[in-house]
Every structure is written in C-alpha cells, then in structure tokens.
Amino acid sequence: MSTSEISQLSRIEIKEEEKVDEGYQKTYQKFDEIYPTLPKGDGWWGDGFGVGQFLQYQGFWIPSIPLRGMMLIHDHFKPRPTDIILSTSPKCGTTWLRALIFAIINRNSYHFDNHPLLSSNPQDLVPFFEGYYIQQGGGGSTSFIETLPSTPRFLSSHLPFSFFPNSMVSPSCSACRFVYICRDPKDAFVSMWHFMNKLRARQELPPLPIEHAFGLFRRGVSLYGPFWDHVLGFWKASLESPNKVLFLKYEHVKREPSMHVRKMAEFLELPFSAEEENEGIVEKIVKLCSFENLSNLDVNKNVNDEKHKFIKNPEFFRKGQVGDWINYLTSEMADILNQITKQKFQGTGLSFD
Secondary structure (H helix, E strand, C coil): CCHHHHHHHCCCCCCCCCCCCHHHHHHHHHHHHHHHHCCECCCCCCHHHCCCCEEEECCEEEEHHHHHHHHHHHHHCCCCCCCEEEEECCCCCHHHHHHHHHHHHCCCCCCHHHCHHHCCCHHHHCCECCCCCCCCCCCCCCCCHHHCCCCCCEEEECCCHHHCCHHHHCCCCCCCEEEEEECCHHHHHHHHHHHHHHHHHHCCCCCCCHHHHHHHHHCCCCCCCCHHHHHHHHHHHHHHCCCCEEEEEHHHHHHCHHHHHHHHHHHCCCCCCHHHHHCCHHHHHHHHCCHHHHHCCHHHHCCCCCCCCCCCHHHHCCCCCCCHHHHCCCHHHHHHHHHHHHHHHCCCCCCCC
16 A cells, blocks of 8 residues: 555545644644555455554554554543543453443443443444544544543543553543453454454455464564553553553453452442442443343344444454363464463563463
C-alpha cells in the first residue's frame, strides 16, 4: 500500500466536502510523514480488512488506522478526572470486560429485563478509543469522544500503556483510571488465530496455518504485540500507581466473577451498597454479562445489517474458556510460549497459574 493510499485511508471517516480542522490536519500530515519510515510487517489478515498496513512503531506492531488514532489522541484528547479506560491486548476478554464495566457504571440507569446489553453488542455501547477517535460524518473538527458526557466517560483500547499521553498516565495526574485484563499467552494466541481466520474467510483468503501464525506471535509480530511487552507495561504501571491501574487476569475473573465485579466497582469508586448486595445486583450483572448469555443473544449470533462494521458481532464470541489451547498447540509450542513468558516476566513478580 502506497503512502498516498494510506493517507487516503487515514481520512476514511471524513467527508470530502467537509473542512478538516487545522490542528487535525497537522496530525494527518505528521502521520503521512512518518508512515514511509516505519517497518512494515506481515499482518495476519491481508490489506482488505480495512485498518491499514501492519506497522512497527516504538517497539509495537499496530495497524495504520489505530496508529493514526493514537496520534490524534496525543494531539487533541482532553482527559477528564472521571474517565475510565478499559485496556487489553486483543483476545484477552475485551468484550466481556466491556459488558461488565458498562453494567457496573450504569446499574442504576437500566432494568435488567430490558438492558441495552440484551439488544446491543458491547462494542456498540463502549467506543473503541483509537479506532473511532473521529466520529464518522462529524465534521472532522470535533471528536465524537469529546461529545460523550462524564457519567463517567468509558472507553476501550488496545494501546500499550506507553502509547498514552502523559496527561493520562502520569502518576501525578488525576485524570483517567485504567482497568487492564491479561490472559495466558497460549489461550490468547489460539483465540487470536481463530479470530484472524474468521476475518480472512470474509475476504475469501485461505486460512492462516497455525504454524505460521505461531511463528509470528512468538517473535512478537501480532496485533498490538509483542504480547508480553504489552502485559508488562500495564503490570509495572499497576505496581507504581495501584489507584490508577487495576491489573486483572482473565483466569481469575473467570474463576470468581462476583468477587472481581466488586473489586472493579470499588476501584472505580462505585462500590455496591448494602441494599444492592441484598438485592443480588452483583450476581445479576455477572449473569447478564456471562459468555453463555451474551453469546446466545440474537444481536450477537446474527450478522444482520452490519455491513458498516469491520468486525461482525458473532466474531467476538468463540468459547470463552480457560485452557482451550491444549486442543490446538503441540507440546513443543506450549513449551516455547511458557519459556518466553518465564524469561520475559522474570523478576517482575508476574506469572500465570
């Protein structure tokens, strides 16, 4: 993909007849200038997916469209003290945590019998920060994100911790709380491999052999990877600023969901009252957001008229299990990932059960 093509792609959400704010234009120009200088990688999906070429930037592999969104965030985003950012490496429980946190925040706004999560996919209720920083048809000068009310403002992101501006991550700043969830890299890899092959099938591309995908993943060439560096960035931040970054493990949340719902609510300074506990609100949230419930809803089983979406609702759900990697990885593959994990995490205090 040429520089001119990626430049055009980076403006896909802005109508041609609309004037782009000068500040935004400078960000686009900065992106256009650095694009030719960045290493290009073997993306897992081909160029037809719609998020641009796989690029290596400051040690991480990221598609060009989210990279442009990250630059817009740095140049234009105005954080608020009540902002909540759900951060994840892809395929580590993003959809589930979107639903859980949305339900925690809005538990007094909706009845469980007609909750928005029953009729909308979590991706439609929680904006993807770097992917949709500019609202489609929004005029090019006002971010859709900026129009959201502080009730609080809840956003989802795959960006590494080091990619956020200091105004969001500095321990001394009062803006933003981050909830981060990680997952055993063996399960994360298998889930990503299945996910990417679904996207490839939609483009009529042949499936990506697991051996080839494994070779990319172990070398760190994966979506927002290297996986281990992504995890460590948030782990270290959580140790330095525990009131700012809540670090969770998928396996632990899966084992004790109610306890972790309470933990998230307390971290977000939205603890459950004694009355809510007596009414079983925590358990209702867990049931509403369970994989079994969400994956079987019509809105998440059927594609319907989602032509505008890069990712269709059913593609967010597969099994949601812990340890499913054993059905796909050879013992040698598992040993390799375990060894990399041990080496990367040595001396950090972080490990996977």
